[in-house]
Amino acid sequence: PGIEEYVSSITSTLPFVVSIYLCSNRNNTNVVLNGNLRQIYGRPSLRDVIGNFTGAPFFEISPLSFYQVNPVQTEKLYSLALEYAGLTGNETVWDLYCGIGTISLFLADKAKQVYGVEIIPQAIEDAKENAKRNGIANAEFFVGKAEEVLPEFYEEQGANADMRHPDVIVVDPPRKGCDEVCLSTMLRMKP
Numbered sequence: 001p002g003i004e005e006y007v008s009s010i011t012s013t014l015p016f017v018v019s020i021y022l023c024s025n026r027n028n029t030n031v032v033l034n035g036n037l038r039q040i041y042g043r044p045s046l047r048d049v050i051g052n053f054t055g056a057p058f059f060e061i062s063p064l065s066f067y068q069v070n071p072v073q074t075e076k077l078y079s080l081a082l083e084y085a086g087l088t089g090n091e092t093v094w095d096l097y098c099g100i101g102t103i104s105l106f107l108a109d110k111a112k113q114v115y116g117v118e119i120i121p122q123a124i125e126d127a128k129e130n131a132k133r134n135g136i137a138n139a140e141f142f143v144g145k146a147e148e149v150l151p152e153f154y155e156e157q158g159a160n161a162d163m164r165h166p167d168v169i170v171v172d173p174p175r176k177g178c179d180e181v182c183l184s185t186m187l188r189m190k191p
Helices: 003-013 071-085 104-109 121-133 146-157 180-189
Strands: 019-023 037-042 046-048 058-060 092-098 113-118 139-143 170-171
Touching: 003 019, 046 113, 058 071, 058 121, 058 170, 058 180, 071 104, 071 170, 092 146, 104 121, 104 139, 104 170, 113 121, 113 146, 121 146, 170 180
Parallel strands: 092 113, 092 170, 113 139
Antiparallel strands: 019 037, 046 058
16 A cells, blocks of 8 residues: 555655565565565666676666675676686686676676576576677576586586586675585586
8 A cells, every 4th residue: 555655755755766666575584585576666677887898888687686786896896806717718617696697797708608507587587688788699697506507517518528627617606605516516627
């Protein structure tokens, strides 16, 4: 009840608000956004700029996707990760827990191939669209748990050394950290 007044009070006080979603969550868990969302105002997603890509230099961010909240510091952090990776254009890179693909796309600009993994389907949809929008064709994204996708991919590659042993693995895990299976697979891959 009173949703129109609620939206009006927010947008009149905060004119920069782009979207408002209503999330109904009656589950007694630590999950805040459970996917039961209803857009009640504005655009279906947010747009933000990080870095300078050849296409439209922005990223679409849907409401269930993870995103760093400080784009200025994010660009500095991602640029530092890119520098530490030491990419020359010939490397295969994995970006685990990739979200909407921001780190993946930073790396793809300097790598031969980048693979991103994220458990949230909407985030992977955003990652694929962000790659397309920014003119990046050497990034591939997988929906799933990193601790399931990475070992499966590793085992499927058999004797293909380039695929079994990537040059770089970037990890930006959730607060709980990396799963033990994921960590042991990374060690076997010997990046």
